[in-house]
Amino acid sequence: FKEPVEMPDKEKMTAIMEKYIGSTECFCYDKKMAGFAAQEHIAEFKDGKCPVQLMVMKCDKFKGKGFDAFLMSQMWDCQEDRERIFRECRYQVVATDMLTAALPALERANLDADFLEALAELYPTCEAFYFQNCGKLFLAEDVRSHQIEGPDRFIRFGVNVRFFNIEGTEDMLIDTVGMSTLFLPDLQYHFHGMDPNWVVNHAYNATSYILEHDNPIEDGETIDGVADGQMCREIQWKCQYEDALIQPPRGVLDINMGNYASGGR
Template sequence: MDQVYQQDLSQESPRPGGPFLIQMLFREPTGLPDRDTMLRVLQQHCGRLDCFCHDDKMAGFAALDHMATFQDGSAPVQLMVTACSKISEDLFDPFTRSQMWDCMGERDQILAECRWQIVGVDMLTAALDPLERADLDMDFLEALAGLFPTCAAFYFQNCGKLLKAEEVRGNTITGPDRFIRFGVNARFFNIQGTDDMLVDTLGMSTLFLPDLQYHFHDMDPNWVVGHAYSVASYLLLAGNPIQDGETVDGVLDGAISQEVQWKCQHEGSLIQPPREVLDIFMGEYASGTREN
C-alpha cells in the first residue's frame, strides 16, 4: 500500500531567495582538493574568483564577476564548499523521499550507501538578478561535479531533488534552464479518498519566483508535470510576467496547445511547505475550488 501523508501547512515557510544548497553524496569520506586546484576548476566555470579561505573545514571564494549591491555598497557574492561530514540519519524523511522521482528505483540504495556529504552553498546571491543567479548556481554545480569525481549523487535541498552524479555530469542543457532541471522539482500527489491529483513545483522561490500548482483529475499526470516545467522555464526566462486572471496555453492530447487556455491565480499552497504558488486552473480537468 502506498504511504499516506498528511497535509501540514503549519511548518515554517522557506525563505524566498535563501541560499542554494548543493549536497554531494559520497560512499566514502573524501577531502577537499587543494586550493590551487579548486580555484582553477571553479574559475573555468564561474569566471574570476578570489579564494579567501581554504582549510580543513571549508573553502570560500568571492565571485568577482557577480556583484551584490546593497544600500550601503556592493560586494562580490560568495561560493562556499564545506569539508566532508557524516550525513544525519534523519536528513531524508519519508515525505521527502517520496518525491525523489528522478532516481526512484535506486533511491533507497543510494541513500543507504552514501553516508558522507560535502555541501556547496552560495552566499549574498539573493541580490542578483534571477537569471544571473540561476546561471551562476549551475556553473558552480558543474564545477563541483568536476572537482569531486567520487561523488555518487547530488541532492538539492531547496527542491528535494536527488540525482545520480552521472545525470549531472552528462547534462546537455545550457543557460538558465539548467536551474529548472536541477533546482526545481515537480512533485506528484494522489488525494486520498478521491480521484483527484495534485502536481506542484518546489524550488522556484530561491529565485524569488512563484512555484506552480495544479489540482486536477482525469489527465495523465506526466503531461501536467511536463507543463509545470515548461511554465517554470517561462517564468524564469520572461521575468515572471503572469498576472492574476491571465491565461497560459494548456495541454491537448499530451502537447501544449493554444487551443486550450488555463487561468492563473496566485494563491497559498495546498501541500507543504506553505508558500505562494501560481495556481493553474485546468478547465474541465480542474478539481476543488479557487479563491476567485
C-alpha cells in the same frame, strides 16, 4: 560519498571554479571550508555592493537524518537508486551560495548551475547530489553527462515537480518546489481526468518560461493549456496567486485547468 574525501587543494579549486564561473578569488581556505568570491556576479545592497560568495564545507559524516518518507517519495529522478544511495553513502560535502538573493533570478539560476558543474568536476568520487531547496536527488553521473544549456539547467536540477493523489477521490495535485529560491512563483495544479505526465511536462515548460522572462504572468491572466499532451494556444488556463496546498508554505501560481480542474477557487 561512500568514502571520505579530502578538500581539494586551493589552486585546483580556484582553477576549476574559474573554468565554470569566471574570475574567482579564494578568500578563505582551511580544513573546515573554502570560500570563493565570484567577481563577475555582484550583489548590490542599499549600502554598497560586493561579489557573491560560494562556500564548500569539509567532508563530514552523512547519517541521512531528516529524509522522511514524504521527501523520499518525491525523488523522482532517482527512484531505483535512492534507497541504495542513502544506505551506502556515509559522507557528505555541503556547498552553498551566499548573498545571491540580491542577484536577478536568471543570473542566479545560471550561477548555481555553473557552481554545480564545478563541484561535479572537483569531486569525481561523488555518488549523488541532493538539492535541499527542492528535494531532488540525482546520481552524480546524471549531473556530469547532461546536455542542457543555460537557465534550463536550474529547472532540471533546482526545481522539483511533485505528484500527489488526493486520498478518497480521483483528484491529483501537481506542484513545483524550488522556484521560490529565485523569488519566483512555484506552480500548482489541482485536477482530475488528465494524464499527469502531460501536466508534469506543462509545469517544466511553464517554470522555464517564467524564469526566462522574469515572471510576466499577472494574477488572473491565462497561459496556454494542454491538448493531447502538447501545449495548445487554443486552450487557455487561468492563473491566480494563492497559498500552497501542500508544504512547504509558499506562494504559488495556481493554474485552473478548466474542465479538468478540481476544488473550489
